Amino acid sequence: MRIVCPFCGERELGEFTYLGDAKPQRPAADAGEDAVYDYVYMRDNIAGVMSENWYHGGGCRSWLKVTRNTLTHEISAVEAAAGAGAAKVGA
Template sequence: MIQIECPFCGKRDQSEFSYGREGQITFPALNADENSWYDAVFLRKNTYGRQIETWQHTHGCRSWLLVERDTVTHKIFSVKLAHTDWQEQIKKTT
């Protein structure tokens, strides 16, 4: 069972978190064309190896996180807050 280092709560068991989706997806503008929405919603890289993915600390501070994880070894390389401003602020305070 992997552990994830939540920037607010510290190292916690995977069971406190929910997996979100692949983190490299950039959702297009709400009025973008159908093809770019189709790509964002339905096409997945299904990476073998290192990838960025979103997780939520559901049973904790409820932050959405960007987790860089190896899908083969489950090794986690980095965890940061998905909210860009919050991540900046937490960097400053720590």
């Protein structure tokens, strides 16, 4: 599998580490135990198009949001995580 890193270009799978579903959002501090429990444990097992967190540890150390079909491994979109890169420097 190959992933097009927005910073480094197309690179092979070995440079990346998979984390999991990118959809669940970390609950706010006051959200309560049930919400955090859902966030930590209640993950969907998606057969089809999924938005995933990948880490380009073998390259620029960016976290990427990768849209991938888990059935075909087809990757339809890759975008950098909101805080990736050095965008805030000098901003």
